[in-house]
Amino acid sequence: MVKCCKFAVKVTLIQMSIMKQLLVIFFVFVVSLTLAQKPLKIEVDKLNVPMELTTFDTIKLLAPDTLGGKPLMQTILHRKTDRKFDSKNLSLKHLSEILWVANGINRSNGKRTVPSAMGQYPLRTYAVLTIGIYFYNPHKHQLEPVVKGDFRSLAGKQTFVDTAPLNLLFIAKARNSTDNFSMAMMDSGYCGQNVYLYCASEGLKCVVRAGAKEVELLKTMYLDSNYKFILAQTIGY
Numbered sequence: 001m002v003k004c005c006k007f008a009v010k011v012t013l014i015q016m017s018i019m020k021q022l023l024v025i026f027f028v029f030v031v032s033l034t035l036a037q038k039p040l041k042i043e044v045d046k047l048n049v050p051m052e053l054t055t056f057d058t059i060k061l062l063a064p065d066t067l068g069g070k071p072l073m074q075t076i077l078h079r080k081t082d083r084k085f086d087s088k089n090l091s092l093k094h095l096s097e098i099l100w101v102a103n104g105i106n107r108s109n110g111k112r113t114v115p116s117a118m119g120q121y122p123l124r125t126y127a128v129l130t131i132g133i134y135f136y137n138p139h140k141h142q143l144e145p146v147v148k149g150d151f152r153s154l155a156g157k158q159t160f161v162d163t164a165p166l167n168l169l170f171i172a173k174a175r176n177s178t179d180n181f182s183m184a185m186m187d188s189g190y191c192g193q194n195v196y197l198y199c200a201s202e203g204l205k206c207v208v209r210a211g212a213k214e215v216e217l218l219k220t221m222y223l224d225s226n227y228k229f230i231l232a233q234t235i236g237y
């Protein structure tokens with residue numbers, strides 16, 4: 001009987017020791033998970049501060065956060081046009097994701113976030129920032145310098161254009177000598193709508209615009225008569 005009791009006590013002690021060890025392992029697991037998540041959050045917060053644009057170099061854009069954003073129906077509920085913008089710069093995260101939704105590549109076959117008639121993608125996307133005009137290279141997902149200087153006033157005919165942090169330009173390259181740009185015009189609607197929806201999801205302001213100081217703008221960008229301004233979009237906070 002005594003032997004039996006001793007054995008039971010021993011078993012209980014072993015069980016308690018195993019439980020203790022399991023508890024310690026669980027505690028260590030929870031703590032390391034929490035610590036592992038903290039720096040990530042700080043990194044994301046860092047990315048979402050207004051950019052300081054001091055040098056006119058290539059801007060390497062961030063990969064889009066494809067798990068982010070509001071659900072589609074809520075996004076559509078909030079889609080609207082705004083015409084009052086804060087002058088502060090967009091964050092690199094917002095700039096990167098705006099260009100990706102506007103005309104980026106979303107598949108390994110090189111196709112885009114927007115549809116295009118006959119898959120021809122005649123539209124080039126330019127970003128007019130405070131420091132200059134950049135070409136969006138969707139293959140490298142980067143902004144490449146075109147012309148240095150504040151040319152925002154050429155991007156439209158309404159006063160908010162002059163001070164908003166980002167004006168997108170959708171410019172088409174003629175497909176042939178008789179191209180009337182009708183396909184490019186239709187394509188541009190999808191780019192504009194993608195940006196509208198992204199802005200609604202992120203709480204950004206935007207307006208799509210049909211007007212720009214086209215002749216002066218194209219000349220400033222060194223684009224000849226093979227190119228046509230199609231659509232612009234002003235975006236900001």
Ligand SMILES: Cc1cc2nc3c(=O)[nH]c(=O)nc-3n(C[C@H](O)[C@H](O)[C@H](O)COP(=O)(O)O)c2cc1C
Binds near residue numbers: 207
């Ligand atoms: C093709 C197109 C061109 C537009 N051009 C301008 C424009 O040059 N300036 C402007 O302030 N709004 C422009 N808009 C925005 C419309 O005025 C706006 O979408 C309309 O008033 C409806 O408002 P909502 O977008 O808030 O629903 C344009 C919209 C489209 C679709």
